[in-house]
Structures are given as C-alpha cells and as structure tokens.
Amino acid sequence: MPEKYLITSALPYANGPLHFGHIAGAYLPGDCFARFQRLKGSDVLFICGSDEYGVAITMSSDLAGRTPKQQVDIFHEINKNFFKQLNFSFDNYSRTTWSGHIPTVQDFFLDLKDNGYIEEKTENHLFSVKENKFLADRYVIGTCPKCGFDKARGDECPKCAASYEATDLKNPKSKLTGSDLILKPSNHWYLRFDKFKEKLSDWIDKKNWKKNVINLAKEYIKDLKPRAITRDSDWGVPLPLKGCEGKVLYVWFDAPIGYISSTKEWAEKRGTPNAWKDYWLDPTTKLIHFIGKDNIPFHTVFFPAMIMGQNVPYILPYDVPANEFFLLEGRQFSKSDGWYIDLEDFFKRYSTDQIRYYLGSNAPETADSEFTWKDFQARCNAELLGKLGNFINRTLVFTKNNLEGKIPEIKSYDGDDKNFLSQMKEAIQKADDAYSNFQVRKASQILMELAQAANVYFDIKKPWVLVKDPSRKEELHTVLGCCLECIKHLVLIAYPIIPSTAEEIWHLLGYNSKLEQLNWDKIKDTPVPFNQKINEPKILFRKIEDEEIAEQIAKLKKGLAPKDKKNDKVDSLKEQISFDDIEKLDLRVGQILSAEKIEKSKKLLKLKVDIGLEERQIVAGIGEFVQAESLVGKKVIVVANLKPAKLMGTESQGMILVAGDKEIEIPYIKELPPGSIVS
Numbered sequence: 091m092p093e094k095y096l097i098t099s100a101l102p103y104a105n106g107p108l109h110f111g112h113i114a115g116a117y118l119p120g121d122c123f124a125r126f127q128r129l130k131g132s133d134v135l136f137i138c139g140s141d142e143y144g145v146a147i148t149m150s151s152d153l154a155g156r157t158p159k160q161q162v163d164i165f166h167e168i169n170k171n172f173f174k175q176l177n178f179s180f181d182n183y184s185r186t187t188w189s190g191h192i193p194t195v196q197d198f199f200l201d202l203k204d205n206g207y208i209e210e211k212t213e214n215h216l217f218s219v220k221e222n223k224f225l226a227d228r229y230v231i232g233t234c235p236k237c238g239f240d241k242a243r244g245d246e247c248p249k250c251a252a253s254y255e256a257t258d259l260k261n262p263k264s265k266l267t268g269s270d271l272i273l274k275p276s277n278h279w280y281l282r283f284d285k286f287k288e289k290l291s292d293w294i295d296k297k298n299w300k301k302n303v304i305n306l307a308k309e310y311i312k313d314l315k316p317r318a319i320t321r322d323s324d325w326g327v328p329l330p331l332k333g334c335e336g337k338v339l340y341v342w343f344d345a346p347i348g349y350i351s352s353t354k355e356w357a358e359k360r361g362t363p364n365a366w367k368d369y370w371l372d373p374t375t376k377l378i379h380f381i382g383k384d385n386i387p388f389h390t391v392f393f394p395a396m397i398m399g400q401n402v403p404y405i406l407p408y409d410v411p412a413n414e415f416f417l418l419e420g421r422q423f424s425k426s427d428g429w430y431i432d433l434e435d436f437f438k439r440y441s442t443d444q445i446r447y448y449l450g451s452n453a454p455e456t457a458d459s460e461f462t463w464k465d466f467q468a469r470c471n472a473e474l475l476g477k478l479g480n481f482i483n484r485t486l487v488f489t490k491n492n493l494e495g496k497i498p499e500i501k502s503y504d505g506d507d508k509n510f511l512s513q514m515k516e517a518i519q520k521a522d523d524a525y526s527n528f529q530v531r532k533a534s535q536i537l538m539e540l541a542q543a544a545n546v547y548f549d550i551k552k553p554w555v556l557v558k559d560p561s562r563k564e565e566l567h568t569v570l571g572c573c574l575e576c577i578k579h580l581v582l583i584a585y586p587i588i589p590s591t592a593e594e595i596w597h598l599l600g601y602n603s604k605l606e607q608l609n610w611d612k613i614k615d616t617p618v619p620f621n622q623k624i625n626e627p628k629i630l631f632r633k634i635e636d637e638e639i640a641e642q643i644a645k646l647k648k649g650l651a652p653k654d655k656k657n658d659k660v661d662s663l664k665e666q667i668s669f670d671d672i673e674k675l676d677l678r679v680g681q682i683l684s685a686e687k688i689e690k691s692k693k694l695l696k697l698k699v700d701i702g703l704e705e706r707q708i709v710a711g712i713g714e715f716v717q718a719e720s721l722v723g724k725k726v727i728v729v730a731n732l733k734p735a736k737l738m739g740t741e742s743q744g745m746i747l748v749a750g751d752k753e754i755e756i757p758y759i760k761e762l763p764p765g766s767i768v769s
C-alpha cells in the first residue's frame with residue numbers, strides 16, 4: 091500500500107497580496123514535498139485556500155470603502171493567480187466563504203459543546219452607542235493603562251508594548267468615528283482549552299518534530315486557559331445557537347477547519363463527496379501542516395485540541411514543519427513602505443523556476459533568511475546556469491554533434507566512471523532523505539553538488555580529445571553514457587523544486603513520457619535507454635546581467651527614500667507666527683469618497699471627503715495635475731475648520747493640503763483612519 095499524505099499549506103489571509111516572503115516559508119516547501127511524494131508513488135492530497143473571515147478584513151474593507159465580500163474576492167483572486175504563476179500543484183485551492191465551510195465549522199462547535207468543552211459567560215464589552223454595535227479590539231483606540239500614551243491600540247500599546255484587554259483602556263474611542271465607547275454586557279462562549287492539557291502533553295511528548303516547534307507548543311500547553319471563541323460581528327461563521335444573531339466564531343477557530351472543508355470541496359468537485367473521509371478519517375494518513383513560525387500555536391495546540399473534542403475521529407497532524415521568516419534585503423517585505431518586489435515586472439523578466447530555485451535554495455528552515463537581488467543573480471547565474479545548465483548543455487550538444495544524437499552503450503568502466511556513478515547513487519539517496527525530511531534547501535545543495543561533480547568528470551575525461559582517436563571510441567561512449575545517466579539523476583532531484591525545467595530536460599533526453607506521471611524509484615533504477623535519440627539541445631536559463639540588478643536595487647531604494655526633486659527657485663519664508671496660530675488649525679485625516687471635475691472649470695475638482703465625524707464637500711484646484719478617479723479611496727490631510735466658501739458656484743467645506751504649485755504632490759496618509767487629528 092502506498093503511503094498516504096494529506097499536505098496543507100497555511101491558508102493565506104485574503105486581506106492583501108502574498109509576496110515571496112510568505113512563499114519561501116509555508117508554501118514552496120509544501121509544494122516541493124507534495125511533488126516529491128507523488129513521484130515516490132505516495133497517495134497525496136495537497137490542500138490550501140483563502141482565509142476570509144475576521145475583523146482584520148472588515149477593518150480593511152471599511153477603510154477601502156468596500157464590503158468584506160468585495161475585499162476577499164479581490165485578494166482571493168490575486169493570491170490564487172500568484173500560486174498559479176509559481177506553478178503550485180494544489181489539488182484544491184478553496185476559500186472559507188465556500189458554502190460547505192460554515193456547516194463544517196458549526197459541527198465542530200456543537201461537538202465541543204456537547205462534550206462539555208464550551209462555556210458561556212456574560213462580560214462587559216466596549217459598545218459604540220453611535221454605531222449601535224460592539225467594537226472589536228482593532229476598532230478601538232484609547233489611552234494606554236500602563237504608560238498613558240493616548241493613541242494606544244485596543245490590544246496593545248505601540249509605545250510601551252504592553253498588552254491588555256480593550257476594556258482596560260482609558261477613554262476608549264471608536265477608531266473609525268472617534269465616538270466615545272461604553273461598557274455593555276454581552277454573552278460570549280469560551281473553549282475550555284485547559285481541559286486538554288494532559289491529552290495534548292501526552293500527544294506532543296511522542297512527537298519527533300523540529301525543536302523550536304515542540305518547545306513553543308509545550309510552552310503554550312503549560313499555560314492553557316479558556317479562550318473566547320465568539321465575538322459580535324456580522325462577518326464570520328454564525329454561532330449555531332438559537333437567539334445568538336450577530337455572534338460569530340473567531341477567525342482563528344474557523345480558519346484551520348478550512349483544511350477539512352477545502353478537502354470536502356475537492357471531493358465534491360470530483361463527484362465523490364465522501365472521498366474526503368479517506369484522508370481525514372483514516373488513521374494511516376500522514377497529515378503534514380506547512381506553516382510559518384507565527385502559526386505554531388494554532389497548529390500544534392489549539393487546532394489539535396479542537397479535534398480531540400470532536401465525535402468524528404479526525405486525524406491529528408503527523409508533522410508540523412514550521413519555517414522561520416524570509417526578509418527582503420534585511421527588512422520585512424512591506425508594500426505600504428515601498429519595500430517590495432513588483433511581481434508583475436518580476437515575472438516579465440525572470441522565470442518561475444528561477445524564483446522557485448532561489449527561494450528553495452534559500453528557504454528559512456532553521457533561521458530567518460532573505461531575498462537579496464545580488465544573491466538572486468549569483469544563484470541564478472553561478473548555479474542554475476553555470477553548474478546545472480552548463481553541464482546539461484555541453485553533454486547534449488556533444489552527443490548531438492559527435493554521436494548522431496543517440497545515447498551510447500556503456501560496455502566497460504574504469505575507476506573514475508565507477509566513482510561518478512556511485513556519486514549519482516549517493517546524491518539520489520541523500521536527496522530522497524532531504525525531501526522526506528522537508529529539507530528543500532539541502533536538496534537544492536545536493537542538486538548543485540552533483541552538477542558540479544559532473545562538470546569535473548566531463549573536464550577530466552576530456553571527450554573532445556577522445557573523439558579524435560577512433561581507438562578510444564568505447565571510452566568515449568562510456569563517458570557520454572555516464573554523463574547522460576547523470577542528467578537523468580539531476581532531473582529527478584531537480585523536479586520538486588523546478589518542475590517545468592525538469593520536465594523540459596526530461597524531454598531533451600529523448601523521453602516522450604511526462605516525468606510527473608512516473609515513479610522516482612523506477613526512473614532511478616532504469617538506465618537511460620541505449621540508442622534513444624535526444625532532442626535538439628536548448629538554453630535552459632538566461633544570464634542575469636549586472637545592469638538589470640543595479641536597476642532593481644535602485645528601484646527598491648527609491649521606493650523607500652523621500653523623493654528629492656530640488657526646486658531652482660524656493661519661495662522665501664513668511665513672517666513668524668506663534669504656537670497659538672497653529673493651535674487654531676483643525677487638521678484631520680480625510681478619506682476621499684468620490685471625485686469629479688466641475689463643469690466649465692479646467693482645474694477644479696469636487697470631492698466628497700469623509701473626515702470621520704461627517705462627510706464634507708471640498709473643492710480643490712488640482713484637476714490639471716491628477717486624474718479625479720485616482721483620488722478615490724486615498725486619505726489626505728484636510729483643513730477641517732476653514733469657513734465654507736463658494737468656488738465657481740459650488741460650496742467648499744474645507745481644503746486639502748497639497749505640496750507644490752507648478753508640479754504638485756499630495757501627501758497621503760496610509761494607516762490612520764479618517765478623523766484622526768494631524769498636529
């Protein structure tokens with residue numbers, strides 16, 4: 091019976107686009123493992139999908155002026171296409187807003203409740219009278235109970251890093267509207283994680299996982315307490331109890347169940363709705379969760395406990411290979427800070443396998459690692475092109491030119507040949523072990539070491555000398571035979587990381603079959619067939635030039651640095667004013683809701699601006715410089731207490747701040763909500 095693997099990669103949050111930082115940790119290692127196991131003949135199901143509920147999504151959709159559904163639709167599509175671009179082999183990519191997810195999650199809750207693991211409590215929560223709703227932590231700002239900082243967040247203080255309950259904040263206010271909040275009792279449901287302590291400890295003790303994963307899990311198990319699993323919101327999986335309208339389950343509760351519902355969706359799509367049980371309910375299935383280190387507690391403690399409380403015998407994870415973080419030139423990837431890689435541009439210039447190889451060979455398996463443009467260039471040029479591509483190309487070109495493009499027969503071996511063949515055998519075994527132990531980085535090293543050994547063998551044997559001496563024909567055939575056999579080994583080792591290039595090389599070797607439908611061990615044990623005609627050799631990897639890398643680095647630095655355009659002529663300063671004059675100004679963050687040209691005017695735009703407290707109509711003389719529609723959704727600085735005035739017959743209730751006059755630039759606010767005071 092083949093081994094059965096159920097492989098998952100963390101469900102990405104549909105609240106923003108993924109970047110290479112995510113891919114290197116939780117995703118590419120999962121795809122390599124799935125591809126390797128399929129080739130080994132295992133029964134593999136590789137599952138993922140978008141995580142689409144939660145307050146972070148309602149918050150960002152509010153700010154973007156979209157509904158939560160519109161928000162997740164956008165990022166589900168973007169992320170799904172990104173995985174496609176990276177040639178991921180998910181068997182299903184679902185989303186937690188899929189209709190089958192809700193009943194699956196509700197059943198989880200009901201089983202836990204029936205088995206005595208859920209308790210109901212009434213507690214005070216922050217309530218906005220103005221908005222007529224309870225506000226989640228993220229919607230609340232106030233004064234830090236520890237240090238007195240007056241712009242502290244609902245769950246932690248950005249100044250002193252204290253964490254607390256939102257109800258501990260002094261002067262709590264709504265982040266969106268600035269309105270005051272009151273305490274009001276609300277019923278919530280708690281999961282009694284403390285009751286699972288012993289069971290979890292016994293289970294974890296038997297695991298031979300990565301040390302950092304085990305250690306963190308044990309720490310969490312020690313401190314397990316009841317944890318709230320419901321909140322007041324209309325975006326989430328509804329609590330399946332009567333009279334509980336407006337209560338949903340927390341996103342951390344529903345998200346991991348998404349692995350199960352995604353498998354159910356897979357089963358439905360293929361017309362065998364019960365097939366998900368063959369994986370989730372079969373104790374011989376090995377469930378492997380690929381995640382980033384920030385997700386360890388959820389996959390090793392909370393989700394396993396939830397499973398332990400079910401009546402349905404779901405399997406627990408077999409292993410949780412959590413990886414560290416992957417940075418961009420020493421800092422976290424951040425699109426809003428301008429520290430990112432433009433993916434559209436990237437894929438115009440570079441191939442999917444170049445980035446897959448780079449991320450795999452640099453995977454953050456035991457420590458944080460990073461993308462640097464220079465290292466990307468070095469690995470693509472020196473390794474993919476210089477070692478792997480070079481060996482394959484010189485072997486195939488030589489075979490084509492001197493052996494009529496046919497794989498020669500090996501009749502005898504000398505010591506070097508035997509040594510080379512045993513290097514191949516050893517490399518395959520080591521790669522097998524590395525992939526089996528989730529070590530993609532090591533597998534890519536083994537690949538390059540074998541390619542390097544092959545280049546050395548080629549140089550020592552000098553086939554270009556042998557070919558000139560007819561009496562050494564048998565020797566020549568042995569050398570090329572060994573080299574072509576080595577290409578086959580390289581193809582196998584390369585396939586999980588750079589699948590499309592591996593398929594291409596397989597085809598160049600003269601095979602008509604599809605590599606991914608074959609078997610690792612059979613390919614390994616069957617020599618390349620004598621007399622098989624190879625295909626026309628071609629260049630596999632493009633060289634990356636210094637200039638393009640310099641250009642990329644400059645672009646990155648520019649995104650970060652303030653623009654430095656010097657004016658030839660700088661206006662002289664106005665007369666001094668006192669602080670009192672400044673105090674009179676009421677500057678606010680305002681979000682532009684709509685923008686249109688005022689008829690008969692070249693430069694006047696009529697804007698609708700949300701300044702938190704109310705909506706304003708503002709006329710701005712910037713129509714010559716910006717496209718009206720490009721302003722919608724942007725947050726600007728508004729002079730909010732300027733006396734209303736009429737411009738071309740249209741009332742203007744304020745003014746937005748803009749830099750420059752002949753050429754303008756508008757300062758935008760990125761994070762803070764409308765109504766925030768600018769001082």
Ligand SMILES: [Zn+2]
Binds near residue numbers: 248
């Ligand atoms: Zn503080």
